[in-house]
Amino acid sequence: MEREPVAATEGTADGRNSAWSVSAAERLQVAALAVLGLSLALGAVRAMQAGWIPVGDEALIEMRVRDVPGRLPLLGVYSRFGWSHPGPAQFLLLALPYRLLGSASASLLAGALAGHLFAVGAAWWIARRVDRLVGVVMLVTFEIVLVAVPSDLVRSAWNPYVALLGAGLMVVVAWGWAERVPVAAMLLLPLSTLLVQAHVGNLPLVVMVVAASSPLAIWWHSSGRGGVPATEAVPWRALGLGALVATLLWIPAIVEQFSADPGNVTRMVRDLSGEAPRSGVADALDIGTHFFGWWPAWADQRSLVQQLAWTGWTVPIWLVVPVLAVLVAARRRDARMLRGLAISAVGVASTVVAAAAVKGVVFSYLLVGHRSIVAVFMAVAVATLLMALPPAATAAFSASLSAVAVVLAAAIGVSQWSATNPSIPFDATVRAVTTAVEQQADGSAVFITSTGDDPSRDVASGLLLQLERAGVRATTVRGEDWRMGPHRTSDGVPAGALDVRIAPVGSELMLADEGYRVLFEYQPLDTDEVASIERLVAERDEIIAEGESGAGSDRDAAIRFVQIQELIGQIDALRADTVSTLVGVRA
Numbered sequence: 001m002e003r004e005p006v007a008a009t010e011g012t013a014d015g016r017n018s019a020w021s022v023s024a025a026e027r028l029q030v031a032a033l034a035v036l037g038l039s040l041a042l043g044a045v046r047a048m049q050a051g052w053i054p055v056g057d058e059a060l061i062e063m064r065v066r067d068v069p070g071r072l073p074l075l076g077v078y079s080r081f082g083w084s085h086p087g088p089a090q091f092l093l094l095a096l097p098y099r100l101l102g103s104a105s106a107s108l109l110a111g112a113l114a115g116h117l118f119a120v121g122a123a124w125w126i127a128r129r130v131d132r133l134v135g136v137v138m139l140v141t142f143e144i145v146l147v148a149v150p151s152d153l154v155r156s157a158w159n160p161y162v163a164l165l166g167a168g169l170m171v172v173v174a175w176g177w178a179e180r181v182p183v184a185a186m187l188l189l190p191l192s193t194l195l196v197q198a199h200v201g202n203l204p205l206v207v208m209v210v211a212a213s214s215p216l217a218i219w220w221h222s223s224g225r226g227g228v229p230a231t232e233a234v235p236w237r238a239l240g241l242g243a244l245v246a247t248l249l250w251i252p253a254i255v256e257q258f259s260a261d262p263g264n265v266t267r268m269v270r271d272l273s274g275e276a277p278r279s280g281v282a283d284a285l286d287i288g289t290h291f292f293g294w295w296p297a298w299a300d301q302r303s304l305v306q307q308l309a310w311t312g313w314t315v316p317i318w319l320v321v322p323v324l325a326v327l328v329a330a331r332r333r334d335a336r337m338l339r340g341l342a343i344s345a346v347g348v349a350s351t352v353v354a355a356a357a358v359k360g361v362v363f364s365y366l367l368v369g370h371r372s373i374v375a376v377f378m379a380v381a382v383a384t385l386l387m388a389l390p391p392a393a394t395a396a397f398s399a400s401l402s403a404v405a406v407v408l409a410a411a412i413g414v415s416q417w418s419a420t421n422p423s424i425p426f427d428a429t430v431r432a433v434t435t436a437v438e439q440q441a442d443g444s445a446v447f448i449t450s451t452g453d454d455p456s457r458d459v460a461s462g463l464l465l466q467l468e469r470a471g472v473r474a475t476t477v478r479g480e481d482w483r484m485g486p487h488r489t490s491d492g493v494p495a496g497a498l499d500v501r502i503a504p505v506g507s508e509l510m511l512a513d514e515g516y517r518v519l520f521e522y523q524p525l526d527t528d529e530v531a532s533i534e535r536l537v538a539e540r541d542e543i544i545a546e547g548e549s550g551a552g553s554d555r556d557a558a559i560r561f562v563q564i565q566e567l568i569g570q571i572d573a574l575r576a577d578t579v580s581t582l583v584g585v586r587a
Contacts, residue, residue, distance in 0.1 A: 028402035039413030044110035052106040055426040055462035068095035074256035078483040083267040087197030087253040108157035119165035126176035141379035143408035151419035162198040168372025171347040174209035178216035186238040189246035205350040212346040284355035292316035298371040309362040325381035344377040429579040430462040436520035445473040445497035505580040516584030540567040
């Protein structure tokens with residue numbers, strides 16, 4: 001027979017998992033959420049105190065958040081493949097803390113922290129409605145994911161990091177929907193929309209878990225199967241409310257698709273259906289084994305610090321836990337946990353699909369959502385095994401885990417107290433460049449371009465944002481419309497505008513050939529340090545190019561990966577907090 005919910009042993013009137021009956025262990029869990037809220041609030045305060053100068057993608061995100069609501073963005077963050085992510089949901093959500101906190105750049109970091117708190121709280125609440133033991137296991141698991149991420153990246157407002165906890169929450173929501181939990185039904189489609197609009201790489205997860213859970217929610221219970229009374233109604237009203245919110249979020253993208261030529265979806269489909277080489281299922285499976293290795297990647301900070309995902313495979317030893325959980329749940333006929341294991345397994349399968357579809361190499365940031373997805377899978381498995389223990393042991397584990405949740409929440413606060421904000425290497429550079437350009441512009445408009453290398457592009461985007469924040473009219477070339485919005489671009493240099501070009505140090509002759517004179521040089525490195533960085537960068541690029549050519553065996557690929565990580569570490573150590581930059585101006 002199926003195990004009775006923990007609530008039945010804790011004095012609830014109807015023997016079911018009441019939403020409002022709170023045990024002693026759950027009071028600790030509520031305390032853990034309160035401590036987590038204070039910890040993340042502390043992180044937000046520290047982020048605001050430190051200040052933040054976003055560059056690159058994060059600068060572009062702030063620009064688009066600034067456009068809400070007057071110049072409402074129709075699409076999401078741009079993709080390096082020539083299209084934009086499907087919609088503006090992330091911008092809309094970040095706009096609220098951004099405006100409430102005085103439109104400070106660091107308010108985006110505070111918004112990201114608030115999103116993490118919501119994800120943890122929602123996952124706990126929904127899992128608790130399935131079973132109270134599942135609730136505490138899920139709470140601890142989500143906190144472990146946060147602890148296992150570098151503290152500065154916990155604050156990141158970069159669009160891939162929407163999936164850091166959001167992807168795991170998606171799996172929990174899908175399971176809650178299968179169990180007909182109204183809150184889960186309401187969140188199902190809005191959360192799906194946010195994840196897909198923020199990064200299209202989340203599409204396999206959303207499609208697969210929604211497809212897996214919906215038949216269970218609608219058919220399984222209605223047929224009298226699954227251990228939940230057939231009389232429990234499908235929460236259609238909650239689902240409908242969520243569908244309405246999701247529809248509103250998709251309207252901007254629909255408008256863009258039918259008003260642009262070609263529309264963003266058309267460009268995306270053309271690119272994704274092209275002949276470009278993909279990572280492939282074999283590599284995706286190899287990557288997936290690391291999430292179940294002796295020290296699983298989802299609980300390892302190093303896996304986000306490194307640039308590329310792992311190559312080669314490792315023994316997925318921890319897969320034994322969900323396998324045992326399936327056997328235990330099947331023997332005990334615990335349909336709820338079998339459904340949870342099935343849906344979370346589908347979520348894990350979606351990570352393989354997503355990784356296999358990546359064009360070229362798989363960068364570590366693309367695997368951010370994998371962390372919480374696999375963590376949820378393991379949490380469901382662990383909870384299933386704990387349920388097989390005697391009631392006294394189960395209660396002891398519940399109390400112990402609740403105490404652990406409080407400790408982890410406090411640990412997150414300690415890490416956030418000492419954390420720095422993202423993009424530190426660019427702060428001094430952008431500050432110095434902005435001051436030089438403002439003085440030269442003397443209130444006139446500024447037209448900004450860059451030489452196209454990544455650091456120069458990042459500095460240029462940061463400069464444009466800072467000038468806009470200072471009230472200076474700043475634009476760039478018309479081809480950047482899809483990244484920055486059309487109102488930040490122009491066909492050429494506006495009349496009376498200062499023409500600025502950002503380039504790396506050492507580009508003086510190139511700037512002169514283009515008709516620019518050097519206005520300002522920011523170079524805190526000495527000659528030997530510059531030469532060392534150039535040598536290491538060339539060596540790194542050569543190894544990456546060799547890997548993209550597909551040459552060598554899996555062992556060769558693993559060796560290349562280790563070499564690249566070592567080189568990146570050496571480059572970062574030499575660069576420290578510096579980005580060398582030239583500013584050229586043309587009369």
